Amino acid sequence: MTISVRITFFQTTSSFQAVLRALLAIWCFLSLGFVLGCESLKESSLAPGATAPALELKDLDGKPASLNDFKGRVVLLNFLASWCAPCAQEMPELERLYQSLKEKGFTVVAIGVDDDVEALQTFFREHKVTFPFLVDRNGQSRKKYRISGFPETFLLDSEQHLTLFFENGEPQLKIIGPRDWTTPEYRSQIERLLRNP
Numbered sequence: 001m002t003i004s005v006r007i008t009f010f011q012t013t014s015s016f017q018a019v020l021r022a023l024l025a026i027w028c029f030l031s032l033g034f035v036l037g038c039e040s041l042k043e044s045s046l047a048p049g050a051t052a053p054a055l056e057l058k059d060l061d062g063k064p065a066s067l068n069d070f071k072g073r074v075v076l077l078n079f080l081a082s083w084c085a086p087c088a089q090e091m092p093e094l095e096r097l098y099q100s101l102k103e104k105g106f107t108v109v110a111i112g113v114d115d116d117v118e119a120l121q122t123f124f125r126e127h128k129v130t131f132p133f134l135v136d137r138n139g140q141s142r143k144k145y146r147i148s149g150f151p152e153t154f155l156l157d158s159e160q161h162l163t164l165f166f167e168n169g170e171p172q173l174k175i176i177g178p179r180d181w182t183t184p185e186y187r188s189q190i191e192r193l194l195r196n197p
Contacts, residue, residue: 046145046173047162048164048173049161049162049163050162051159051160051161051162052077052156052160052162053141053145054066054067054068054144055136055141057111057134057136058137059132059135060121060133060134062117065134070109070156071158072105072158073106073107073158074105074156074157074193075108075155075156076108076155076181077111077154077155078094078108078110078111078151079110079111079113079142079145079147079150079151079152080111080112080113080150080151081114081115081150082119082120082123084150084151086150086151086177086178087178088127090178090180090181091129092127093181093182094110094131095108095127095128095129095130095131096181097181097187098130098131104191106194107131108131108132109131109133110132111133111134111135111136111141112133112134112135113136113139113141113142113147114136114137114138120135148176149176151177151178152176153175154173154174155189155190157193163193165186166189167185
């Protein structure tokens with residue numbers, strides 16, 4: 001009887017160890033997935049301080065362009081459409097803001113979303129825009145930035161982190177609709193980012 005008890009104990013112990021090893025492996029796998037998943041969520045998140053979602057687009061001449069091309073500059077990222085009257089309304093102020101701050105490390109980047117390239121080129125010429133103007137024909141930016149209408153504008157710091165606007169004292173991750181970007185309310189926030197990259 002003693003012999004059979006010892007054999008059963010050793011069989012039970014090795015089975016128990018096998019179960020423990022399997023549970024440990026599962027725990028390690030889930031932990032790694034959780035950590036990698038959190039990093040992935042942080043990179044694709046639209047939250048203050050998160051890295052702005054990457055965009056690989058083309059400029060109006062069809063040359064490849066990336067949001068990453070503007071790293072090191074404070075960016076006012078403006079999503080628009082050529083047919084959008086409010087988008088056209090704010091172009092003069094965006095151009096004035098760009099001209100006044102471009103030498104200090106600032107740029108406006110306009111992105112025409114789900115639009116015809118010829119119509120965007122006409123829009124660009126008619127509004128005498130000199131800041132970078134990119135084209136998103138397949139709507140990737142609409143998904144990544146959760147664009148629901150035009151214009152919509154985000155502010156990125158020099159490391160391409162999403163930054164809050166304060167509008168009438170209220171924090172906003174994005175500004176929906178046209179604005180006079182040359183007013184002290186907006187300009188001072190951009191200048192603060194330029195002073196403290």
